[in-house]
Amino acid sequence: MKRMILAAAMGLGIAGTAMADPVLGTWKTQPDDGSYAHIEMQKCGAAVCGKIARTFNDGGEYKSPNIGKTLVIDMVPNGDGSYAGKVWRPSNDKIYIGKMNLSGDSLALRGCVAGGLICSKQNWSRVK
Template identity: 70%
Template sequence: MKQIIAAALLGLGMAGAAQAADPAVGTWQRQVDDGAYAHVKMAPCGGAVCGTITRTFNNSGEYKSPNIGKTLVIDMKPEGGGKYAGKVWRPSNGKIYIGKMEVSGNSLKLSGCVAGGLICSKQTWARIN
């Protein structure tokens, strides 16, 4: 019985380590969009990665946006090689777009597209931690 419990705990620990090793996990600073930017915490959500707004800034400095705590990056599933596919929410217009994301070191490229990917808006984010 002790071996079964030990094996189960080891399996859980390894699964947690695998999720923590995901290159997208961490806090990222969004590029300025419509005069403001945010810090977004990327974390595992099921078999994907989701990003939640944790802090917001404008020309005057940090402010308490009503968007704090909202999910900006939605169900980005890894496709290998630092690439992901899912959805992205744009706070300035409240719309959800088809999303693509690529992580390379401390840089994250995010795009939101409409019309089957024909019209896209792109941003490059910087890792904070």
């Protein structure tokens, strides 16, 4: 009986690990005017959200007033490595239609207007 319980518990643990969303973790944004950030992607309900964890410029790490703010908002996985939700652009304080595509340790992120017809994109790389 103890072996059955132990086996069931181990099975659930392995299944829980296998079911973790592959986009979770820390990502480095594409540099913009020499500055970039580390975004911590975490579950937020059934979706994924990303908060600004660290910021860097030509002089190294600095404390931005945007640290802790949510940049990737309610990205819902489509099951094929793509996600749909919203993104916040700190430079103009606007929220856009967001799309992400995961490919290994690369994450293509787009912020779009006009129903997704006009998009700006960045390629992020996995930190951990």
